[in-house]
Amino acid sequence: MTGLLWVAWRGQRAQAAAIAALLVLYGVSVVAERLEPELGGLTAQLAGFLPGAVCLIWGAPLIARELETGTCKLAWTQSLSRGRWLAVTVAVAAAGAVSATAALAALLVWALPSAGGDPTAWPYYESHGLVPYARVLLALMLGVALGAVTGHTRIAMPLSVLLTGISQLGGRALREGADLPYWTSQKIETAACLALALALTGIAYLAIRRRS
């Protein structure tokens, strides 16, 4: 099993490094803005950037690139089943996405300690509590499933970013309409994102099972 984890990590470490670099870049801007309050809240508005970055950089190419370059034929003719291969591959990506979210949350708890009186405000809500973790997993699986179904990185990338954005904006619109307490709305949205992510994992599995 540790060997398979290494295989998945070897295949995804470039994506992990790119996400880490983005986080560092964002962290530097957050620190700069804290030291110079004049800079005007740009980093706060960008606090929900991570899901989009994850589906673009990590999710969309994860299977699509294997299909494009033909390396799936190498991976799928070894001694493990496609289901097991997908499980390990997705598990490593999910662990990476969740770790990145945790790092971002830690940074934002320090940078945006108070909600400015309103915990449902966009930058605060998208970066605190449970929703960011569920959202990032949904974004990741949107990219993975679209990549597996279409077989093209160039389709999966823009489409998954678009749908991730729609899920964020749609969540915000529903929240404003429903006017639920903070934690109720967090829990409902978390559950919805996780259920969707799970369904997309199933779709990705069905898509690779019937491909050559």
Place this chain on the structure above:
Amino acid sequence: MNALETSGLGKRYRRRWALREATIELPAGARAALVGPNGAGKSTLLNLVTGLLAPTSGSVRIFGRPLEMPKVAFVAQDKPLYRRWSVADLLRFGAATNPRWDHGRARSMLRVHDIDPDERADRLSGGQRTLVALALAAGKRAELIVLDEPLAELDPLARIQVMDVVRTLEATVLLSSHILADLAEACDHLILLGAGRVRLCGGFTDLLSTHPATDLEDLVLDYLRRPEQAR
């Protein structure tokens, strides 16, 4: 014992049959050349045998049993490898994904051909890429090794190197190629496909003893020129 048996094997893409009613028997230890014009169904047959494609009809049996992946290795067309990985990484991949992995066997094959384990896959020549793919198949200790056009786009020297390795593989081998001359020496069985159907299947000596052709190339060319004779 037959290493490979297919019966009534077929694959249909929408309305077109890429392969139809393919019934093949390959005895254990055979070195079989799969020959036929472009679009005859060679890749489809190999993808069905290795489980990459699911058949529309018929079945595949490997050593008398339904397909089990540890028993079969596949060197796909264009030898796909993870481009940015080193050769050593690729061997580690083979070790991690195959329970019967024999590291010594894979390593020694690469050492003999002077392939640096630290070299990245995308910096290897076509011949070296083929040898790395073969080392993965050998390390897996597969009992049936299937190769789709392993000689395509290789220079003559690399073709000789690759066929030398194919000849020493400790497994039943099924490979497709256009280059008949290279196959005649290394192989002892022939499967000829034409328009999605099996035209000929058997050992060289048996096929030549029942046909006026004097050698393999004559035999194949004769069938390709007069396909109607096949039925």
